[in-house]
Amino acid sequence: MEEDIASFVSITDCDPQKAAQYLRLTDNNLEQAIQLFFDSPNLDFGDAAPSQPPAAVRPSNTAADPINLDSDEDMSDFDAAVNPRSHAAGAGVEDDEAMARRLQEEMYGGAGPEGDVRAPMARTTETLVGPGSYLPRDEDDLDALVQEQIAARQQRQRGRPGIFNQQSGHASVWDNERGDTSARRRELATATGGASESSSKSNMLAEMYRPPFEIMFQQSWDKARDEGKDREKWILVNIQDPTVFDCQLLNRDIWKNADIKETVRENFIFMQYSKNDPRGEQYINYYFHARDSPDAYPHIAIVDPRTGEQVKVWSGPPIPPALEFHAQLHEFLDRYSLNPTAKNPVANRKPEKKKLDVNRMTEEEMLEMALQNSLDNNKGPRDDDPDALTKNTESGDKGKEKAEEAEEVTNGSADTPFAHISSTNPHAEPAQGPTVTRIQFRFPDGKREVRRFSVADPVRRIYEWLKASPPAGRESADFELRVLQSDLIDKLDQTIEEAGLKMAQVMVEYVE
Structure with missing residues (x-):
């Protein structure tokens, strides 16, 4: 000792x-x-x-030190984080979040404009080896030596690991949440540089704000594009600034959500980098133009692996709730497709800003404009969402298509599969069980409704339910049901399981 x-x-x-x-x-x-x-x-x-x-x-004849255990207060905080329902709403979580914010500020010296100062670079010592001291036996040894040196330099650039800068390359340890707990604890200690082992509170915070290693693609950007092309998956990228606490909230609330993780696994190649990580430098330099602005974080984007086009962006706070983000992912998958025969939305040119005539503005309008300009001046730049530029033109095109379809119906061509679906067969939800699934329906006004169906029910039952119990104001209105750009009218006689609708989100679109 x-x-x-x-x-x-x-x-x-x-x-x-x-x-x-x-x-x-x-x-x-x-x-x-x-x-x-x-x-x-x-x-x-x-x-x-x-x-x-x-x-x-101390002298050997002194009494042994008592063993210090975590206080009941610390353990109650830990229980509140693990089992929030057993505590008063928000009590434990608020305390843990306040502690996490404090630790983050202590680690990075504050995240605000005045405290955003990078810590001094640590002193490093390297040894120069003279000629002939080491000769690789073959090219593989030389390549391994070079890769080892590159990895060591990248590790220094990524910064010292900690609770809010976790670094891990073993995704398999995190795949099963009920797996080897000792292995998970060892891996968490490695990812945090030992910081998670200092106390039970630190271990709990490290697990709470752990990046989603289990769904992260750990290879290069070029390999991610190749993987996306081969498997027809979009590339989902998250760039984080460890000094911005909203980035930590992404790891806690978004990437650990079970529904979001399942959607990401099935449809995306997911990559997450810190803004100082050399592995993400290629993406940051090419796509992330507002990387120097704290208001541009967290940064999430979807990239087409075939063309390298950035098709959707979430930039800056506040982060959406998990349910809303999950719905936005499914909305994107419903509108976009990597199928070569599919036609994706096309972005329109940005609308030109109209010049305001100050002389014609009322006093209230001028005050509102001054307030808005004041708020905007206090914010840094953000990256625009290219998907937002597609929605105005797309809604106009859809309106024309719906009008043409409605005209066909009025001209006598109403002999369609939809017309033969019964509107007098209401649906009774089955009791929960292994053969029952939940389906979420999203309506044009943004409302959502979740209903239970048996996996053996035909898709026709969904149409019968909506026809028999339409929303207010939609009585006798024709509608379409779509999942990932697929019209369910072509699957009326398939079972819900065969149609891939277990735990699915269905978009309801009414034909005006």
């Missing part, structure tokens, strides 16, 4: 008493203790008397 204290003091230049306390926190693991010291040099150890000697150098 005394040797470890001496080594700790020689490396960190701190006093022996603090060295003994850090070693005691890490069960005398010298490497973890040094890592914890550099991550949290001002860790609060309580009000121990400064004259009290460290445990390692």
Whole structure:
């Protein structure tokens, strides 16, 4: 123990008493203790008397130190984070979030304009090896040596790992949430550089704000595009700034949502990088134009793997709720397709801003404009969403198509499969069970409704339910049901399971 204290003091230049306390926190693991010291040099150890000697150098006849356990208050916070329903709404989560914000500010020196100062670069020491000291036996050894040096340099550029800068390359450990808990804990300690092992609270926060390693694609940008082309999957990219707490909330609320993870796994190649990560440099330089603006984070985008075109962007706070983000992903998948025969929406040119005649504005309009300009001046630039430019023209085209369809019906061509579906057969929801699934319906006004169906029910039952129980004002109105650009009218006689509608989101579109 005394040797470890001496080594700790020689490396960190701190006093022996603090060295003994850090070693005691890490069960005398010298490497973890040094890592914890550099991550949290001002860790609060309580009000121990400064004259009290460290445990390692006390005489052998003194009483043994008592074992310090986490207080009931800490454990109640942990239970609140794991089982929020068993606590008062918001009580434990708010405390944990406040603590997380404080730790993040301590780690990065504040995220605001005045505190956004990068910490000084750590001193590094490298050894120059003379000619002939090492000769690779073959090209594979030389390539491995080069790759090792590149990985070491990238590691230094990515910064020191911690609770809010976790780094891991073993996605398989996180695939099963009920897997080997000891392996998950070891991997979490590695990802945080040992910071998660300092206390149960730190371990809980590290797990809460852990990046979604289980769904992340860990290879290069070019390989991601190749993978997307081969498997017909979009590329979903998330660029994070560790100093912006909304980025941490993405890891806590969005990427850990079970429905979102399932949607991402099935339809996207997901990549997440910190803005300082060299692996994301190719994407950031080419696509992320507002990368220097704190108001542009979090940054989420969808890229076409075939053309490299950025087709949708979420830029800046606030982040949408998990349910809303999940609906937006499905809305995108419903409108866009990687099928070579599909026709995707086309972006229109940005509308020109109309010049305002100040002389004709009322006093209230001028005050509102001044207030808006004041708010805008306090915000940094954000990246525009190219998908937003497609919706005005698309809605106009759809309106023409619906009008043509309605004209065909009035001209006598009403002998369609939809016309033969019964409107007097209401639906009774079955009891929950292994053969029952939930389907979410999204209506044009944004409202959503979830209904239960048996997986053996034909798709026709969904149409019969909507015909028999239409929303107010939609009585006897024709409608279409679509899932990922597929019209369900062609699958009337298939079962819900055969049509792939288990836990699906169905878009309801009315023919005006």
